[in-house]
Amino acid sequence: MSPHTTPSLRLLGSTSPDTAHWLELPAHRTSVKVARNTLGERLTAWRLPDELCADAVLLVSELATNAVLHTVSTRILCGVDLTADGGLRLEVHDQDRTGRLLPRCDPGPDDENGRGLLLVQHIADTWGVDRSALTGGHAVWATLTDKA
Numbered sequence: 001m002s003p004h005t006t007p008s009l010r011l012l013g014s015t016s017p018d019t020a021h022w023l024e025l026p027a028h029r030t031s032v033k034v035a036r037n038t039l040g041e042r043l044t045a046w047r048l049p050d051e052l053c054a055d056a057v058l059l060v061s062e063l064a065t066n067a068v069l070h071t072v073s074t075r076i077l078c079g080v081d082l083t084a085d086g087g088l089r090l091e092v093h094d095q096d097r098t099g100r101l102l103p104r105c106d107p108g109p110d111d112e113n114g115r116g117l118l119l120v121q122h123i124a125d126t127w128g129v130d131r132s133a134l135t136g137g138h139a140v141w142a143t144l145t146d147k148a
Helices: 029-045 050-070 116-123
Strands: 020-026 075-082 088-093 126-131 138-144
Touching (some): 029 050
Antiparallel strands (some): 020 075, 075 088, 126 138
16 A cells, blocks of 8 residues: 655645655555654654654554544544754544544553553653644644654
8 A cells, every 4th residue: 555645735834845744544554554654764864863753653653543443534644744943743634523532541451452642642742632624533743852
């Protein structure tokens, strides 16, 4: 499955392909790996520190997984923006217009799932959920700064 790169979308702070990158994917489990790999390659091309890249790839993976598993979307949008301070803003947009809130879990020690947003909360500097101006669904975003 090949991703559809969509450089013209506008919600991140930049529209320049040198500092922003969008990816449109079907809302399938296999798309999470495509998002991880494609955005990871973009971050590496931007010559960002390895730890920042690893954290960003993990966050995109968690946000995309939530969009695929917990919404009624047929497509998702994944975006990354290199911010003026050298950090990143990550966004995943779904098409879920039902108005449902994102699922909050309190996983037990033996649960295999339910820790995605806990990871996002722990790793991201800031994160949140807005209504997507691009899809009408959720726009889940996170920011990261280089802590080196």
